[in-house]
Amino acid sequence: MEIISKYHVTHELIAEERDQIMEACKDPSKFEVLYKKYYQKILLFVYQRVDTKDDALDVTSQVFLKALVNLKRYTFKGVPFSAWLYRIALNELNTMFRHNKIQRALNIDTDCIDEITEEMDILTEEKENELDKLTQSLSALPDNELLMIEMRFFEKRPFREMGDILNMTENNAKVKVYRIIDKLKKSIMSYR
């Protein structure tokens, strides 16, 4: 049965990526193509969650090393290879945070604030105050919920991709995000 990737547009690209993975299983030096293809995405994903560029670079190197070591275990499930890499990155980050090896950071781009407050349907007062309340509420969220908000609003990921990375359906990702939004809204209102 032919498996169609959810993100890849053409059969040619799907076949190409699968071939690249198979070739890299035989010869690790062939992994370079995938490394180059996904390096920036993984680096930025990691950087969104850590404090310094050095931390992001170190973790990203570890992610690709682990991916290469475990490449034999990878099974193609119709989602881009990047989803697997993101999961490795999440595991690596969680391990680092748990052992206090790196600082967990919440990195907010103020350009994203309007979108998130609009989603919450709350009146935006002075931006500074609003930002303060939002950051307090966000940092109080459990890790898995903060992760979803970051993915949706700070990284602008589609629900489908979030589902692929977090191993859930697109609908489930959507429902969860809106529940977290409600929770955030209540939290922000409580500060008023």
Place this chain on the structure above:
Amino acid sequence: MKKIKINIDREKFSQEEIGQSMDFSKIISTLPATTKLFYKSPIFYATVFSIATIITVVVLKYTMQTEPPFINPPLKGVNIGYTEYTLPAKADTVLDYQTGSLIYVPKDAFLDKDGNAINENVILKYRELHDPADFFLSGIPMNYDSAGTTYFFESAGMADISAFDSKGNLLFANPKSPIRIGMASPQKDDRYNVYNLDSIARKWKFIAKDTSKYVSATIDTTHKQMDSLKQFSYTPVVKKVVEADTDNLIQKENINNVVEITQSLIVPKKANSGQYHFKISFSKKDFPEMAGYENVLFEVDSSDKEFKSQYASITWENVKLMNGAKENEYVVTFSKGTETHSFNVHPIFESNDYNAALIFYTKKFNNYKNAYLQKIDNEKKEQEKKKLEQKTLNEKRITEMNEASNMQMIWQQRLAAKMQTENIFFRTLQINNFGVWNCDCPATLPQGAKLIADFRDEKGNKLSLDKVYLVEKGKNAVFTYYGSSFNRFQYNPDAENILWAVTEDNKLAIFRSENFKALGKNISSYTFTLTITDKMFTDYKEVKTFLDI
């Protein structure tokens, strides 16, 4: 409780930083040995251990002997030659190069391997590469990896510079006394950046944005500020700092912002006891100017004569609120069955609600105003800081120019004179280390057609090629396809293309532009029949003529 550090608008990774941090060789080098060898079981290891050891030693030896150098001229016996200059290390010198370029070598520009300044004469080797034939013959890799994508350099000229002492020992550039090159460039665009080839890391390093205009003592990436100094009146340099009229700009912005604030919020009005009014539920998202108020009522305009008192006793099925023609004016439409009435209304508040609304409006307005004033104040401070920085920078440049040696001034004056009289366009390079320096613009592979390529000679025999070179006329670049990418060969069918390769027996094999024209636009594979010349080239000019590029 978890500790999270909050960062607001933190500095992002630049594309250059991403490109430079990418290092697959580091990943591979840290890969555990067991992962590198996938198929080999313990039994297999035991069986072949001794043989593998021998083979490994032999292979390593062979590899060490035969691994090609990073800069590897592909056509044996032909290369772009260097010009050698012998010059005193303890004096300033200006060197002329055949292309019109001028090289300024200050005293103490050379260091030995221990970092000591050289006292005696040195031999400086220099060459420039300007066109695709030069790039090909030099064997300098012209691909550049940035953020996971491989680009090919479209060049505005390269300089290859090195120095030796009288015993032939390699010398090093002194960063405290850098050599400056005014490189004559046929390309006049300002889109070319400066890169330096790191032959140890085997990759290009981004150095600076374009330096396309002629600038003075230091390499100046913000060359526009130096345009006023083009006439080179050095003794003394006229001090000129352009002051922007920032105060006026800020004042204007301030006024505009306050106007915007008042427009983004309705001003509360008291109900008129003589007019009908009613409450309507509306979406705060659709009417953000009323979103913060409680108990907003809508009063029928006294000018609207369509409203009749009996409408107040009807239970309407639908009510729709829309913006009116003017600010603070709205249109409400009541409908029931086929009956529909629209009236002009405006938002009002009854006594206590009015007071609350007024407090809300005043607070909000003041908050906005204070925030804007603060913002403007910050911007003003920032502007003043920048102005001061610019002033300091200008002072520094002027001091540098005034303190520069006579020979440097001669170099600058000669560059300026050449620009004016010979119409030569210069790019300036400041050499902090010897090697290859490049004024380039990264370009993607040609677009338009992609196919699986097969390369054969005129007898139909498959050619064993490491790589083929493609040139698209009009682009100052060589696109190199390696064997592994022959099945993803890209070219622009609308351009004039030339392709060639070097055969195993060091002959040039070519596929000319007229042959390209015979290729269909939508083919998925193609066998390129290359014409192999028996001519043995000894000079780069012969190669250029043969390739006709």
